[in-house]
Amino acid sequence: MPETPKESKLAEVSPKTRKVFDFIESSKSPLGAYDLLNDQNLRAIGFKAPTQIYRALKQLLELQLIHRVESLNAFVACCTEHEKGPSILAICDSCGQVQDIPAEDIAAQVTKEVVKKFPGLKELNIELKGVCEECTPESPEVRTATAS
Amino acid sequence: MPETPKESKLAEVSPKTRKVFDFIESSKSPLGAYDLLNDQNLRAIGFKAPTQIYRALKQLLELQLIHRVESLNAFVACCTEHEKGPSILAICDSCGQVQDIPAEDIAAQVTKEVVKKFPGLKELNIELKGVCEECTPESPEVRTATAS
């Protein structure tokens, strides 16, 4: 049985870094470095200072196992369905969850669109805010029916 | 002569908030709140604490006169060519300049693409990193010619 990309990446990291990833992956919303340090049990397994957390996060970012959510100063697990390509992070204002949505098509169009003004494009970061499907109370038909 | 949208927005703000905008607009790269407070002359005109700067910034953001560059914790003037619609912020790693590029088309496509997974989309933030046109040493033809 072939290892998934995710598994083979995780095999490269230390147990403590691995633990950081596990916490991020199992959280339903993004975690900040200090959330990991203080609220989660990372102190219990030997993390004592922010810099240790940031080292682990850096490694996980480089392996593309996690993404940094710039607008929240926090980190989410990568869905691992976009091997190198970019993705869209859709942040729900209501429940706090973030979806990592592969975005090859969008990336291609952005590139096409800005290439003249910005020929040396290297990195693309798209973040959305709004309300996720789960938090949208009901579909319009149902809502109307219920309200009447 | 009709006022431009920018002028009419600026008419609403206090002289000090106006001054904050002027500094941001005249800077060739994005400014952070503490850049404004310490490096620029804002202390000289009565700003004494970060919270005052942040209040001015908040107001300017609400009027869409500036944008926050999430990945830099800094602020740039809006090009004012996209009245309400979204834009792309293209950040040059070399010179630090940020271009504010109107992006109606991209926004439309993103919306179309994510509407199923994220029906309540409200806000869209696209940031690019790379090298701007000005910092791209030469065009390929010229570079080849020069190098030979």
Next chain:
DNA sequence: TTCGGGATGTTATACTATTACGGCTAAGTA
């Protein structure tokens, strides 16, 4: 005049991230 509410001033504190340094260990090599 008196009472609000909004803008502004002021202090303190919370939150996020990096620098700097020191020790340990594994790998290379004379």
Next chain:
DNA sequence: TACTTAGCCGTAATAGTATAACATCCCGAA
């Protein structure tokens, strides 16, 4: 073996970003 070097990890200190909480002032309405 003894020495060197480079990388990883631990620790402490500090830098950088943002907000909370409360005081004060000013102006218009009652």
